[in-house]
Amino acid sequence: AQRVTQPEKLLSVFKGAPVELKCNYSYSGSPELFWYVQYSRQRLQLLLRHISRESIKGFTADLNKGETSFHLKKPFAQEEDSAMYYCALSGNRDDKIIFGKGTRLHILP
Amino acid sequence: DAGVTQSPTHLIKTRGQQVTLRCSPISGHKSVSWYQQVLGQGPQFIFQYYEKEERGRGNFPDRFSARQFPNYSSELNVNALLLGDSALYLCASSLDLGRYGYTFGSGTRLTVV
Numbered sequence: 463a464q465r466v467t468q469p470e471k472l473l474s475v476f477k478g479a480p481v482e483l484k485c486n487y488s489y490s491g492s493p494e495l496f497w498y499v500q501y502s503r504q505r506l507q508l509l510l511r512h513i514s515r516e517s518i519k520g521f522t523a524d525l526n527k528g529e530t531s532f533h534l535k536k537p538f539a540q541e542e543d544s545a546m547y548y549c550a551l552s553g554n555r556d557d558k559i560i561f562g563k564g565t566r567l568h569i570l571p
Numbered sequence: 572d573a574g575v576t577q578s579p580t581h582l583i584k585t586r587g588q589q590v591t592l593r594c595s596p597i598s599g600h601k602s603v604s605w606y607q608q609v610l611g612q613g614p615q616f617i618f619q620y621y622e623k624e625e626r627g628r629g630n631f632p633d634r635f636s637a638r639q640f641p642n643y644s645s646e647l648n649v650n651a652l653l654l655g656d657s658a659l660y661l662c663a664s665s666l667d668l669g670r671y672g673y674t675f676g677s678g679t680r681l682t683v684v
Contacts (some may be wrong), residue, residue, distance in 0.1 A: 466613075494670050506614070506661065508672040548613050552670050558604065558627045559673065561613030 466562035474568045475539045483534040483565050485549030493551040495532040500546040544569045575676035583682045592647045592679045596664030603645040606661040657683045
């Protein structure tokens with residue numbers, strides 16, 4: 463079954479400290495992986511996608527097929543990173559996107 | 572470009588009533604998907620339409636239906652509303668079938684009383 467697991471509901475990190483948001487997935491194939499972000503009072507928006515191998519706002523995510531993980535990382539947290547982060551996958555048999563339950567990132571001053 | 576627009580933004584309905592939610596995709600986007608987001612949960616997939624044809628359906632009862640029009644806008648209909656249908660309903664559009672990601676609207680907040 464397709465599943466995305468984000469084990470942390472809330473992650474608090476001091477400003478300037480490294481950030482790692484965990485994401486594990488279950489899918490029998492080669493999915494596309496995404497991270498979406500929702501800032502306070504804003505709509506859900508795409509942060510980055512595995513297929514583009516990009517770095518957005520200092521965030522990167524590496525797909526580890528052996529561990530079926532797609533953790534989101536940033537070396538130095540900034541206060542404006544405080545938001546809700548959702549890991550998501552899209553399968554190769556269909557194109558619906560499966561979301562995790564999300565992790566709220568709180569950057570402490 | 573106004574992005575993905577949804578209407579109405581808020582809605583209050585009574586149990587048993589029917590509701591229609593509307594979505595206009597980004598110009599040029601041919602794929603529209605609908606998601607339900609309950610408080611504290613990630614968005615749950617309801618439907619995907621591409622070129623006016625249904626391409627996927629999530630685990631929702633037949634009370635939920637949708638369609639896509641020739642201009643690629645879409646409607647989501649929910650019949651016989653239950654209290655548990657109260658949620659934020661999100662519409663998302665993409666150029667292709669979404670494998671490069673979706674652009675989301677702000678959502679319609681539905682409250683069933």
